[in-house]
Amino acid sequence: MSDLQDIVKDFLVESYENLDQLDRDLVRLEQDSASAEELGSIFRTIHTIKGTCGFLGFDKLQSVAHAGENLLSKLRDRELTLRPDITTGLFSLVDAIRQILANIENLGAEGEADYCDLIRTLIALQVEPSNSARDDEPRIGSHPASGTGIQADPPAVQVEPDQAGPSSDGRHSSISDGTIRVDVGLLDKLMNRVGELVLARNQILQFTGGSSDTELHSAAQRLNLITTELQEGVMKTRMQPIGNLWSKFPRIVRDLAIHCGKEVRIEMEGKETELDKTIVESIKDPLTHIVRNAIDHGIESAAERLAAGKTVESCLRLRAFHEGGQVNIEISDDGRGLDLARIRQKAIDRGLITLDQAMRISDREVAQLTFTAGFSTAAQVTNLSGRGVGMDVVKNNVEKIGGTVDVHSQPGQGTTIKLKIPLTLAIIPALIVTCRGDRFAIPQVNLLELVRLAGDQVHRGIESLHGALVYRLRGQLLPIVYLCRELGLDDTTSAGEDAAINIVVLKADDGQFGLVVDSINDTEEIVVKPLSPQLKGIPVYAGATIMGDGKVALILDVLGTAQRAHVVGEVRDRMLTEHRGDAPKPVDNRQKLLIAKLGNRRLAMPLSTVSRLEEIPAAAIEQAGGQDVVQYRGAILPLLRLASLLGVSTDTDPSGELQVIVYSEHGRSVGLVVDRIMDIVESSIDTLRSGQGNDVFGSAIVQGRVTDLLDLPSLIRRADAALFDNSTSAKGVLA
């Protein structure tokens, strides 16, 4: 009995594969009805299904396939020429077969549906229509899978043959002859064994390194070479060309285009680009969604396209290529592009961003908003897309496998969605770091940059912000986390006080942080192995791996580490308050503020007025026209000492480094010297006490402390009227 079940299973697997091929052939056939190659292939497929299901006793399937076979044999023998209604009939046939197969797979039987209408249609199609035949067009739709909206009009899809390489015609039979199906589990086991072999090889190489026996050396070298080739070979068995996945798209595009009344041509480039099987599976749904979106929203209606001076037929391009150890997939349409203004408006309406933010963020950032949950700009919801679940799911799915999504849009020119995906999940590039003698692997996808502090910087680079450690990375405060402290490892610095500090800058969620490690070793391709259940509860680790010397190293989970150190928690909270539509305070009141310390006063200024933060050594100060200046980016930057301007006494060492806030207006800059730059906070400002002279808007409570809000334009004009006196109108705007 189980033998029979095995046969049925094989039959299903084989038939599904053949049907996918059939879809491709049919779409191609629409373009070039004379191609005997495709007709032959289609005929063979249907014939095989008919033959096998007759043997297995699936009568319904057999009768449907039989009707199709008769029609196809007439076409093949040129007794009949291909007409649009015949193509549509054949598509219905494929759908029906697919449905019956699904029933057999799930229910073990063919199901209750009645296919008499379809069979009758297929028989009717075998007759060359007379003059009146176009009136009584075949009625399709008696079976559920074909839907009701399919018309027998000429379909609107063309498939361009793959531009890379020769046409695949005639290759299929030879390929299928030379392949066998292998259980993926078996391949995984094989891969593990090869991993062990690699380790054994490494040990042998270590032993032979100390030996002077030349024969042993050459044998070890051969072992080395063969092992490497074997490893690559086994890796390859898990790889699949992305074309396998794409082959479903011509059919999807055809159906969607007809449904939407649009004409879409699909072009594919880089079909042969290979990906790990598990990854191919996991990008299937995201890609399908992007393609649907492009046709439904991206591409305009025919009338709109004509009005915009475009051809009626639009083009959807799929492109895949390898780059930097990743696979890039681009899906572009030549449609209307993203309506950035509407996205902005919608984001404000939904409370995703404030009006102020909407003004400031770039077009690129606006485009990224489409990946936010619950966001859809489709004016009306269609049954294809526009329900607001979609692009965020795409983003989540892609990020889950360590990939990224990006969207580029040119108004009127089209939209391109770019996916970057790792080649494989089992083997990832990672940065190996050492902390207190232990090695840890950090997945490269999380890595932004490496910063090394040496010399003076060791003691002064990392600053304490009320206990929280930060480093100024190009003027932005980067939270700092010591890996050894987070892991509870021995915290005494073994290498001495003056050893250089290595900061690994990582991204976690939407935030960044710097991870301080003892040393940075190298990047390596590592094989990810899961941790045992006893260790699953520790969020800091993503798994473990075996290093080249056979020892085990733990793989850090960057997000888990960040959460443990409370680095991303704050970012999240901040995002949440930003995203909450029903925030109690009016949105206009919230602003990003730069907080600086001057003597015993805390000063705040809107971050939007600050162009950069700098540290300038006192020795760099020169004099010009009786004023302190420094050379800054090839220009002269006047320095204003806020302490003397505001009459505050400070206790900073005048010969040390100066903390300078660079303020720019109309292309001119001035440096404001403060004691310390404390923080950047997002806060709602409710001025509690106003007045206090010209230079201060008033005082407010920020982070629980009284802070003066500076009126920078007024302050600077008072201090140095010559600097910004060129336009009174500018004054009016800024005042």
Place this chain on the structure above:
Amino acid sequence: MTSAPQFCTFFLDDLYFGVEVQRVQEVIRYQEMTRVPLASQMIAGLINLRGQIVTAIDLRKRLGISDRRGPNQPMNVIVCEGESVVSLLVDEISEVIAVDASAFENPPETLRGPARSLIQGAYKLDRQLLLVLNTAEAVHVPSD
């Protein structure tokens, strides 16, 4: 209970333990381990067992008995428990013995502490007691 159960036996201090032979995959000498910061005290580290990463559990800590003294390195008793393979660190490996099933007795009520759930019972051998380790329980490490 006609067939005589077989046990792989080992020592922790003077305590004589046994694990059913079917549960033991292999016994290997001390392996270099990678410690796992933040993990439970009972986790000794990770070892590379021919390409497979195996978690080693310090059976002394698991049982709540004093730390290992002396120069001798612990041995690994690799046990298969369900899907996972775990190493139990023990002091010294003894032989595989067959015991008389009728010599088994449940632990006394006075057995307390972590050992209560870990020791299934004892076989009364001529010279001493063979304590039967409940491996399923032993590989389950409670979180600190």
